[in-house]
Amino acid sequence: MATSAVSLDKLRPARPEDLDARIRAAKEKLGKRAIILGHHYQREEVYRHADVHGDSLMLSREAAQQDAEFIVFCGVHFMAEVADIMSRPEQVSILPDLAAGCSMADMADIAKVEQAWRELGQVLDPDESVTPVTYINSAADLKAFCGEHGGIVCTSSNATKILKWAFDRREKVLFFPDQHLGRWTGYQLGVPLEDMAIWDPDQPMGGLSPEEIRKARVLLWKGFCSVHQMFQPGHIDRWRAANPDGFVISHPESSFEVCLKSDFVGSTDFIIRTIKGAEPGTKWLVGTELNLVSRLAEEVKPEGKQVEFMSPMVCMCSTMFRIDPEHLAWALENLVEGKVVNQIKVPADEAELARVALQRMLDLS
Numbered sequence: 001m002a003t004s005a006v007s008l009d010k011l012r013p014a015r016p017e018d019l020d021a022r023i024r025a026a027k028e029k030l031g032k033r034a035i036i037l038g039h040h041y042q043r044e045e046v047y048r049h050a051d052v053h054g055d056s057l058m059l060s061r062e063a064a065q066q067d068a069e070f071i072v073f074c075g076v077h078f079m080a081e082v083a084d085i086m087s088r089p090e091q092v093s094i095l096p097d098l099a100a101g102c103s104m105a106d107m108a109d110i111a112k113v114e115q116a117w118r119e120l121g122q123v124l125d126p127d128e129s130v131t132p133v134t135y136i137n138s139a140a141d142l143k144a145f146c147g148e149h150g151g152i153v154c155t156s157s158n159a160t161k162i163l164k165w166a167f168d169r170r171e172k173v174l175f176f177p178d179q180h181l182g183r184w185t186g187y188q189l190g191v192p193l194e195d196m197a198i199w200d201p202d203q204p205m206g207g208l209s210p211e212e213i214r215k216a217r218v219l220l221w222k223g224f225c226s227v228h229q230m231f232q233p234g235h236i237d238r239w240r241a242a243n244p245d246g247f248v249i250s251h252p253e254s255s256f257e258v259c260l261k262s263d264f265v266g267s268t269d270f271i272i273r274t275i276k277g278a279e280p281g282t283k284w285l286v287g288t289e290l291n292l293v294s295r296l297a298e299e300v301k302p303e304g305k306q307v308e309f310m311s312p313m314v315c316m317c318s319t320m321f322r323i324d325p326e327h328l329a330w331a332l333e334n335l336v337e338g339k340v341v342n343q344i345k346v347p348a349d350e351a352e353l354a355r356v357a358l359q360r361m362l363d364l365s
């Protein structure tokens, strides 16, 4: 039963310890009715309240397995959409701040993807020869597009497996929205760089000639993550000169040159597992979001491991950072009062097709 709603303004300004206590109290009252999922990029004051932590693959699997009435997603919009799509209809997915989007996901939209498909149709039959593969960092309607056209979703931790699947079915892949993950994965599978072409959605025919389209095995959407573009090959060179015995590990959203110069490339979860599993006393340079790197550096310090952030600039994911303790307390306290705020609901027809593409991915992972 809804009683009075809790106002966000009344939570400000609040002392961090008060917010912490309010979040704990609301969680306690909700008990098993609510579960909090937290991505590795979340700030510490939020991360500590998550019941489950993970990368985007792990959290999408978790979302499909939860029994709780409310799934409170401390992450970004596309993740809460996945939670809604993969959970049962009566479960409710909540994003504590609706402004927590993903600038990379916004670089592809359904109108531009459908236009690309039509334009490709002037050169070849895309439904015969192109598998659309969307990175999970994309809106639900793009996942639905993939579900409808024999395509699939991938994350940074399963992209190689997914691309292999895609090539087993059709000769080409249209990969959106992250060109860097697409290029790195294609390269890992032995596709030469000259057989991967950038599809610029703002140019007619993606800026490509019919010959270039016919030759390409991977068409890379011209999207990128602004956080991971901050990492430069020069950062690695300088660090290696000072730490010749150290290791470099990067997220595949980083540029091709950064990935090529890294000893290891993988998802957020892979980065955490690799460094936690490494020998005591080892040194690491890490190319991914700052909140994750700072937390990891503290966690492995007692084993004498040294973890450094790749860029000299502070580069956090500003949208992940939108989820703050105020918004989390607000969302939870409203649930205690019987009021759902910031529900993420994907339209049923779109969700059904998106689920097809997501389930294909989960079945392969």
Ligand code: 13P
Pocket (backbone or CB within 6 Å): 054, 055, 056, 057, 137, 155, 156, 157, 225, 251, 253, 266, 267, 268, 269
């Ligand atoms: P992961 O799949 O590694 O969690 O990455 C998600 C993301 O948005 C990285 O920028």
Ligand code: SF4
Pocket (backbone or CB within 6 Å): 076, 101, 102, 103, 104, 105, 137, 225, 226, 227, 228, 253, 289, 317, 318, 319, 320
């Ligand atoms: Fe999106 Fe980049 Fe933030 Fe990941 S780090 S959520 S890709 S903007």
